[in-house]
Amino acid sequence: MSLIKCEGLVKKYGNMTALSDFSIEIPEGRIIGILGPNGSGKTTFIKSLCGILRPEAGTIRIDGKEVGIESKKVVSYLPERPYFSSAVRVKDTLDFFEDFYGDFDRKTALHMLSTLQIDLKSKIGSLSKGTREKLQLVLVMSRKAKVYLLDEPMGGVDPAARDFILKTILTNYSEDASVLLSTHLISDVEKVLDDVVFIKRGRLALHKSVDEIRMEEKKSVDTLFREVFAC
């Protein structure tokens, strides 16, 4: 059974179509890059999976469940923006995740935070943008979820932080889970991806494993992306 199954998704913003008859099946145990140019529908697709956008048509099933309370229990989502109030402290964010997510592993989070030298007493407002992003990633990846949805996790962080983010993703997801990662920084993530999904104007343009692309097309994902989405 597919971990994620989407059929005929349609999402419009006014007269602009963000997703058009979008169907995809994603198995478990994969790290999948959701790739496409700006406005192609990557974020819309991810938001639809986690339930903060409602598509006009189509169905979504995650681990066999429709998007709702039960699916949210197994989905760990990292949005492209900071979502904690600047007035709260780092410790409060850990308490919050522990309270609401039964699969949150506080020990893992504490270990990663100490590695990053993030003080639990610090207020979110006092952290730099990059540190806030790392904190959110730590919280999201400290859950033992089945699906990790990471929307632009490396946008706006330095190369050293990108390596930390990739390492965190690789070391924290379990074999029966899948990670969906949307990004523009293809060359950075290519080495960790199992599959790639290209989205072009709201439609599925390609869904292949990275090995297949290398074997059949004799190209890197980055090169293929530049060819498919050439302006």
Added chain:
Amino acid sequence: MLRKLIHYDSKVQIRFLCGVYAVEALLAVLSGIFLGLKNQFPDVVIFVLMSGFARAICVLSVVVVFVGTIIYVVAYFRRNLLRDEGYLMHTLPVSPLQLYGSKLLTGTVFVYLSVFVGYLCFGIGNLRFRYSVLEEILKDTADRKTFLLMVITFLVVVPLLLCQFYSSLVLGYTWKMHSANPVNRDLLSVLAYIITYMVQQALAFVGLFGYFVIRFGNPLESGFLERVASLAGKGVSVQKEMVSYVQGILWVSLTLSVICGAVLFALSVYQLNRNLNLE
């Protein structure tokens, strides 16, 4: 999960409101001190002036804190469910009903609390907690019943008022756009508020008119004024008749408030369930 949400919402809001209540209490204490000094030394001009000034500030702070609490809880609702923090709240394994319910419950409690704190501060600032008007009202059974109904109406109106603001925000933020150019969601919320307010006013007019017709008969039929006058002439005093009339109006507004609040609550939860669009 609702309990956890209530705990979280209370914790976040109380951090801000505690500071506000502390400032209000401080102003009340200052007012009380100056009033005490003025009573002790009525000839000292500075105490008379300072007492008047401090009392004015104290009364103003009570009003500002009441209005400010409503503004704060509404702003918190917007920030926590419809702006960036919504990305966290709407991905929690809880239902929109619980999210909305928790905000409504905690918001209502904080508005009640601001009234209670305001009453205490007003008392401290004026060095008295007993008011003769209130005692007079509570002596008379009919007046006591009317007073009780007014208190109940106030208790019901607070969540209705919050429902109006919350629901307008939800409607504004889930409004379906038919153009690619996004319209400001807050402006749409204001528009939604005006529409819901007008609908409520129309319902209130119909409700009160219906009550009037039930009570005095059709005003378009002949002899209407005689019917109104005859009620006062049936051996029942006009004052008692007026009290009964006011109580009737309070019951009508209470019923309408409950109905409107329930409709707005259901509409908001439906929108959050079916048409949530965090852009």
